[in-house]
Amino acid sequence: MEQRFKKEEKYTYFESGEGIPIIVLHGLMGGLSNFGGVADFFPKQGYKVVIPELPLYTQNILKTNVKAFARFVKDFITFKGFDKVILLGNSLGGHVALYHTKMYPEKVIGMVLTGSSGLYESAMGDTYPKRGDYEYIKLKTQGVFYDPEMATKEVVDEVFNIVNDRIKVIKTLTIAKSAIRHNMAKDLPKMTIPTCLIWGKNDKVTPPEVAEEFHKLLPNSDLYWVDKCGHAAMMEHPTEFNRILLEWLQKAKF
DSSP states (O other): OGGGEEEETTEEEEEEOSSEEEEEEOOSSOOGGGGHHHHHHGGGGTEEEEEEOOOTTTSOGGGOSHHHHHHHHHHHHHHHTOSSEEEEEETHHHHHHHHHHHHOGGGEEEEEEESOOSSOOOOSOTTOOOTTOHHHHHHHHHTTSSSGGGSOHHHHHHHHHHHTOHHHHHHHHHHHHHHHHTOOTTTGGGOOSOEEEEEETTOSSSOHHHHHHHHHHSTTEEEEEESSOOSOHHHHSHHHHHHHHHHHHHHTTO
């Protein structure tokens, strides 16, 4: 995917296909490549997949929060000239999708949330970040998945580099506090757009009861479970994730 990134003005993003744009929003520790399965599959089904790189570590500390990232997405949609979009977010990306939809609902026709924050999440735990301890970081990264083998050296290295970069650690903690501050529980009942919840049954970061709470509070939501799956269903079970999402998109007539 990296070879196909575009750089235009302040935006770095992946784009493929034609049709209704599915704008994919990645999580705090998740790279754009986590959505490789989505990026390969949906352009063949008549959708445009667009994955912008969120400015998690590149903006002023005062713009390192959920609200500012939602504004960034709004500006990106305007920059691209899209009239209507579907937002797909994992973890922090789901939270950004929710906040964006609260603040700027005009162009959002649907949402897809997978392992989304916004209600509750268990981050790295009380001892995070334990800098310099590679094995600890490896163990914590493996815990994100049902299958620990999903935490490849490349994935662990990426997380390890973040927690050993002082500025990135400060910004990571700032984002985590922002996520708690911007709890969406009171806003969800007012969000009536079609929403697809795809959740790993074994998610330890945003456990199954979080998905059930989202489903209860969002008036127009469908909840789908992926078995033997942790926090990143689109990575651990890309074929199943794509099948569920396509079925839902067709059901919603998108």
